[in-house]
Amino acid sequence: MSAALHFQPILTPVVDVDRDELEESVIEACRRRDPQALRMWVSRYERPVFAFLSRSLGSGPHIEDLAQEVFVRAFAALDRFDPRGPARLTTWMLSIAWRVAQEARRKRAVPPMHPADAAHFVHDPGTPEQRHARQELAHAFEQAASQLPEDQLDVFVLAEFHGLTMSEIANMLGVPEATVKTRLFRAREKLRKLLAPIREA
Amino acid sequence: MTSRPWKQWPAQSPSEDFASRTVELLLQSEAKVVPLRRRRRRWVAVLAFAAVLAAGTSWAMLRHMVPSQPAAAVSAAPPASTPPIASPIESPAARFVAPRTEPSAEPPTTSPPPRVVAPASAPPASASSAPPPKAIVVPRCTCEPGTQICACVN
Numbered sequence: 538m539s540a541a542l543h544f545q546p547i548l549t550p551v552v553d554v555d556r557d558e559l560e561e562s563v564i565e566a567c568r569r570r571d572p573q574a575l576r577m578w579v580s581r582y583e584r585p586v587f588a589f590l591s592r593s594l595g596s597g598p599h600i601e602d603l604a605q606e607v608f609v610r611a612f613a614a615l616d617r618f619d620p621r622g623p624a625r626l627t628t629w630m631l632s633i634a635w636r637v638a639q640e641a642r643r644k645r646a647v648p649p650m651h652p653a654d655a656a657h658f659v660h661d662p663g664t665p666e667q668r669h670a671r672q673e674l675a676h677a678f679e680q681a682a683s684q685l686p687e688d689q690l691d692v693f694v695l696a697e698f699h700g701l702t703m704s705e706i707a708n709m710l711g712v713p714e715a716t717v718k719t720r721l722f723r724a725r726e727k728l729r730k731l732l733a734p735i736r737e738a
Numbered sequence: 739m740t741s742r743p744w745k746q747w748p749a750q751s752p753s754e755d756f757a758s759r760t761v762e763l764l765l766q767s768e769a770k771v772v773p774l775r776r777r778r779r780r781w782v783a784v785l786a787f788a789a790v791l792a793a794g795t796s797w798a799m800l801r802h803m804v805p806s807q808p809a810a811a812v813s814a815a816p817p818a819s820t821p822p823i824a825s826p827i828e829s830p831a832a833r834f835v836a837p838r839t840e841p842s843a844e845p846p847t848t849s850p851p852p853r854v855v856a857p858a859s860a861p862p863a864s865a866s867s868a869p870p871p872k873a874i875v876v877p878r879c880t881c882e883p884g885t886q887i888c889a890c891v892n
Contacts, residue, residue, distance in 0.1 A: 575761045575765070576757055588751075596750040682747075
């Protein structure tokens, strides 16, 4: 699963909320191991999975391995997913990504990478000034996020960037909705303080 | 910047060939997973069979061994329980003789009882007519009043 040679991450603003879910027929084809359907499935959900993992754990080459792990697990459990059930496929995929991230933290599989090092992986089209500005921004955000407790950061990323509702996050994390609200509030407050210098700049 | 400056937080995007490599991996992993599942099922079946066999053997052994013990217990039980069962059938006199065996230090006192029994039939008369030294009626044993005087009087 090592893909260090192929690693060419791109840092882009991803707010993956409005995209439609895959059709039931595509999910059914994925279960039958149809390569085309699988490719559609991976292409549709790779960006939110990457976005969640990189924001929760910090960008780097390890994110690709973890994202593949998410898809392998999701594929193994795809039979159990009910497209007509209450959970959206995005929420379901993100819940698997959250579990993979939790395990990576527990196993300390996440390399202690400085945010500035993560910015070196940027393959960003644009002028050198724009690229530099984005790298600076990415560095500042990752540094601020690294100061948040993990539980607050996960809730914050899921709510702010993936549009999950409080109840969806509460179900995913197995905590009461009130706890989710509190964590989100604290994370926002803390990030506002930490990012105040950037806003002024 | 807005009131939510983090909205511009860039995320890492997948490389262009991530999807194709992942699909390849999924198809390979699925091919590996199937025989692994079958192997697991086979192991589970073997372990279940072994467990059933072991349980059956142990049950049979227990079943084979247990009847001999109860038989011995039943044969041993009656002697232990006979005395209490037999005692109520015996006459009160026979019951009375039994305590006499307790003071084993007096084996020769077997002959006196007949002599004592005769005056015991009329205690008040014997107490009045008999000379004072021989009229000692104070029981030295646990004889109850109103019963026959036993050998312990002497």
